Amino acid sequence: MAPERKPVDRRKQVLEASARSFATFGYKATTMDQVAKIAGVGKGTIYTFFANKEELFGEIMSGMIRELKELADRTVRPEVPFVDNLMEVLHRLLDYREQHALAAKLSQEVRDLGTPMAKEGLETLERAVVAYIARHVKDAMDRGEIKPCDPNLTAYIMLKTYLALTAESRHLHRPLSKEEVLDYFRTYWMEGLAVR
Amino acid sequence: MAPERKPVDRRKQVLEASARSFATFGYKATTMDQVAKIAGVGKGTIYTFFANKEELFGEIMSGMIRELKELADRTVRPEVPFVDNLMEVLHRLLDYREQHALAAKLSQEVRDLGTPMAKEGLETLERAVVAYIARHVKDAMDRGEIKPCDPNLTAYIMLKTYLALTAESRHLHRPLSKEEVLDYFRTYWMEGLAVR
DNA sequence: GAACTGACCAAAATAACAAATCGGTCAGTT
DNA sequence: AACTGACCGATTTGTTATTTTGGTCAGTTC
Numbered sequence: 001m002a003p004e005r006k007p008v009d010r011r012k013q014v015l016e017a018s019a020r021s022f023a024t025f026g027y028k029a030t031t032m033d034q035v036a037k038i039a040g041v042g043k044g045t046i047y048t049f050f051a052n053k054e055e056l057f058g059e060i061m062s063g064m065i066r067e068l069k070e071l072a073d074r075t076v077r078p079e080v081p082f083v084d085n086l087m088e089v090l091h092r093l094l095d096y097r098e099q100h101a102l103a104a105k106l107s108q109e110v111r112d113l114g115t116p117m118a119k120e121g122l123e124t125l126e127r128a129v130v131a132y133i134a135r136h137v138k139d140a141m142d143r144g145e146i147k148p149c150d151p152n153l154t155a156y157i158m159l160k161t162y163l164a165l166t167a168e169s170r171h172l173h174r175p176l177s178k179e180e181v182l183d184y185f186r187t188y189w190m191e192g193l194a195v196r
Numbered sequence: 197m198a199p200e201r202k203p204v205d206r207r208k209q210v211l212e213a214s215a216r217s218f219a220t221f222g223y224k225a226t227t228m229d230q231v232a233k234i235a236g237v238g239k240g241t242i243y244t245f246f247a248n249k250e251e252l253f254g255e256i257m258s259g260m261i262r263e264l265k266e267l268a269d270r271t272v273r274p275e276v277p278f279v280d281n282l283m284e285v286l287h288r289l290l291d292y293r294e295q296h297a298l299a300a301k302l303s304q305e306v307r308d309l310g311t312p313m314a315k316e317g318l319e320t321l322e323r324a325v326v327a328y329i330a331r332h333v334k335d336a337m338d339r340g341e342i343k344p345c346d347p348n349l350t351a352y353i354m355l356k357t358y359l360a361l362t363a364e365s366r367h368l369h370r371p372l373s374k375e376e377v378l379d380y381f382r383t384y385w386m387e388g389l390a391v392r
Numbered sequence: 393g394a395a396c397t398g399a400c401c402a403a404a405a406t407a408a409c410a411a412a413t414c415g416g417t418c419a420g421t422t
Numbered sequence: 423a424a425c426t427g428a429c430c431g432a433t434t435t436g437t438t439a440t441t442t443t444g445g446t447c448a449g450t451t452c
Contacts, residue, residue, distance in 0.1 A: 010425085032416080033413095033414075036427095041425085042426035047415095052415075052416075053414095083390065127368075144391060146389040146391060147383065152368060153368075153369055153372075154384075154389070157357060157380075160356060160357070160360045161353060161356070161357070164352065164353055165353070169349065172323075172326065172352050187343060188350075188385070190388050191343075191388045191390065192386050192387045192389075193350075193385060193388075194341075194388075195340060195341060195342060206396085227443060227444085229444090232398095237397090238397035239397080240395095240396065240398075240445090241395080241396055241397075242445095243444095243446080249443095249445090
């Protein structure tokens with residue numbers, strides 16, 4: 001059951017070519033002709049692996065979600081407090097420019113073009129991230145590490161804070177350094193602003 | 197210097213008609229003919245008070261900002277802790293459906309149509325709100341009530357949290373009651389999630 | 393004669409139509 | 423059997439004709 005010694009793995013070629021194209025040009029501006037060209041493959045070949053453009057895009061998105069999940073799972077250590085895990089995952093996440101590139105491009109595409117498929121993809125990603133965070137929030141809550149709260153809502157607001165600190169802060173602010181993002185996140189979310 | 201006993205204050209009529217129209221139909225779909233009709237005034241009359249549509253819209257927006265500021269100033273008591281003032285202003289703000297209607301309509305217009313003027317108006321509003329909150333954050337910081345932080349950034353994230361709890365939460369969640377919004381805002385922002 | 397009006401105009405938005413592009417297929421090549 | 427690219431209908435894009443809109447101003451009203 002060893003991986004076949006194919007001369008070239010065309011499926012992988014298509015996957016990589018489309019991933020780069022989606023991240024660079026967005027969903028709409030990525031054409032199947034272009035993907036075939038970049039992959040060095042005939043257009044028909046794409047359709048032996050993926051039913052259509054939508055499915056190909058879905059594959060890229062779920063691949064991204066899977067990688068994020070693996071990154072987080074690799075980082076989280078159950079014996080360590082929730083806060084520290086959260087910070088460490090955030091820390092590593094901030095280095096992953098690749099994933100961010102696709103998400104950022106799709107986000108821009110939704111703003112500028114309103115492409116429905118890009119919107120849907122981002123919503124799926126958001127739901128996955130929120131669900132993942134919510135699970136850990138719930139665990140921490142059950143262990144009595146953090147106060148009672150609605151895990152989903154809390155996860156949602158956490159994500160919004162993260163995005164505001166990284167992507168959007170540029171509007172009112174200079175972009176923040178990685179250390180500043182972590183610092184603010186810890187202050188806002190764990191310790192609270194009130195002096196005690 | 198008593199207010200003149202005009203048979204009708206046409207300026208006010210125009211202002212009220214356009215306020216309602218902007219809130220109901222948005223910037224683009226509000227026509228000057230329509231405003232004149234609602235105000236019960238000839239179209240030319242509008243232009244004796246306002247140079248153009250842009251200026252009329254600007255007047256409505258700055259009026260809204262002024263009202264919000266007055267509401268807040270009327271509520272804030274300097275001798276009371278920052279948190280309590282914040283909560284009380286939020287509390288009263290949540291009852292002001294009028295202001296929210298215009299902001300919500302403009303927000304939708306930016307999403308759906310991308311109208312530049314609507315975008316600009318919302319950005320002005322956002323800057324005003326952030327600047328206002330930031331001033332109070334800085335005061336509270338100087339008084340040692342809250343930890344050191346960047347007032348502008350903190351105000352910005354506070355606003356984002358507020359919007360996420362009120363407007364956006366509906367996507368992942370049922371809309372929250374006023375009490376829940378206040379509760380979560382207090383937990384997240386003042387006490388922190390960590391159990392101590 | 394100051395305040396006000398609405399027919400009027402240029403400019404911008406929309407609709408209608410023609411041309412180009414794209415997702416997807418499949419007969420033919422390797 | 424795996425793969426290709428010319429081909430096709432559908433969608434998008436570019437173009438032109440029509441309508442709508444912001445703004446003006448000669449004329450009416452009080």
